[in-house]
Amino acid sequence: MQAAASLYERIGGAEAVRSMVEQFYQRVLADEQLAPHFRHAPMSKLQHMQTEFFSAALDGPSLYSGRPVRHAHASLNISTQQFQRFVAHLFETLESYALSDADRYEVIARLNTYTDDVVGTTDPL
Numbered sequence: 001m002q003a004a005a006s007l008y009e010r011i012g013g014a015e016a017v018r019s020m021v022e023q024f025y026q027r028v029l030a031d032e033q034l035a036p037h038f039r040h041a042p043m044s045k046l047q048h049m050q051t052e053f054f055s056a057a058l059d060g061p062s063l064y065s066g067r068p069v070r071h072a073h074a075s076l077n078i079s080t081q082q083f084q085r086f087v088a089h090l091f092e093t094l095e096s097y098a099l100s101d102a103d104r105y106e107v108i109a110r111l112n113t114y115t116d117d118v119v120g121t122t123d124p125l
């Protein structure tokens, strides 16, 4: 019997995750409440790291080699509202992929587990 397909496979594998991250960042950078955070960010490295991160988060084969999420966002002073906008852009991006609603909510639920690592992390690492 074959193992059930992972979320990574259901979204369409490596190429789908790469293009999903690209579309997602186009949305994030077009959002005037989020874009200022990325003004000095190394965007091609960030997209690469995010692609790895999402692949790992969706149970794909790749390992995430970037910094811990808490470390990467320390001192960025991201608000809860900005975090919610970020996740809403992801949800909208996922709407153009052939995923069930349950899968879309599962992706969002996984990202929401990082809220405390991303929001307002001005405290010591």
Ligand code: HEM
Binding pocket: 034, 037, 038, 041, 042, 045, 046, 049, 050, 053, 065, 066, 067, 068, 069, 072, 073, 076, 078, 082, 083, 086, 111, 112, 114, 115, 118
């Ligand atoms: C669940 C939510 C989020 C996740 C999982 C996430 C994940 C990541 C990852 C994996 C990196 C790369 C780390 C590295 O370079 O080693 C990163 C960097 C970054 N993220 Fe996020 N992020 C999230 C939310 C946000 C939000 C809401 C913002 C801003 C509005 C943001 C702004 C940034 C910036 C500016 C960087 C680049 C930091 C630098 O290299 O100087 N992130 N994020």
